[in-house]
Structures are given as C-alpha cells and as structure tokens.
Amino acid sequence: MKRKRQKVYAFIDSQNLNLGLLNDIKNKKGKTIYKGWKLDFKKFRVYLSDKFRVSKAFYLLATLKKINIYTAVLSAMVMSWFLNQPPKTVPAS
Numbered sequence: 001m002k003r004k005r006q007k008v009y010a011f012i013d014s015q016n017l018n019l020g021l022l023n024d025i026k027n028k029k030g031k032t033i034y035k036g037w038k039l040d041f042k043k044f045r046v047y048l049s050d051k052f053r054v055s056k057a058f059y060l061l062a063t064l065k066k067i068n069i070y071t072a073v074l075s076a077m078v079m080s081w082f083l084n085q086p087p088k089t090v091p092a093s
Helices: 014-022 041-052 064-083
Strands: 009-013 032-034 056-060
Touching: 009 014, 041 056
Parallel strands: 009 056
Antiparallel strands: none
16 A cells, blocks of 8 residues: 655745855854855755655745734644645734
C-alpha cells in the first residue's frame, strides 16, 4: 500500500529573512566578511520544495503598525487548516 504524502507548509517571515540576507557583516576592523544579497524567490521556492518537500509556502509581510492585522491573518490561516475550511477575510483596522 502506498503511503499518503504528508503536507508540509512553510511560513516565512519576510522581516527576518530580509534582515538576515540583505545586510553586510563586517568585523571589528571594518573588513566585510559577508556580502549581503537579494533572494531569488523562484529558486527559493524550488529549494523549499526539493529540500523540505514544502507543498505550500506563505510569505508573511507586516510592519509594526500592522502587527495586529498580521497576527489576525496568521491565526485565521492556521485555524482554517485545523477546521478544514477556507480562511475568512480579516477586516482592516
């Protein structure tokens, strides 16, 4: 009997991802030891699929002013999976 493939979801916080990639890192003497770079999202999506078998990836973007909306959207998405129902729209504040 064939095993059912497990669904894997990735939740990517854009703030942490961008801060980790974009900034140069310099040592105490000012020499660059890491050169920041921009992420190719198509290649990143293929990487997630190949390496971790991610079937759906969610790229979450929020600012500090809209953190309550960010939390509400994330909560609605997570609860929708537990209930097997599509997520409902969250009113803007």
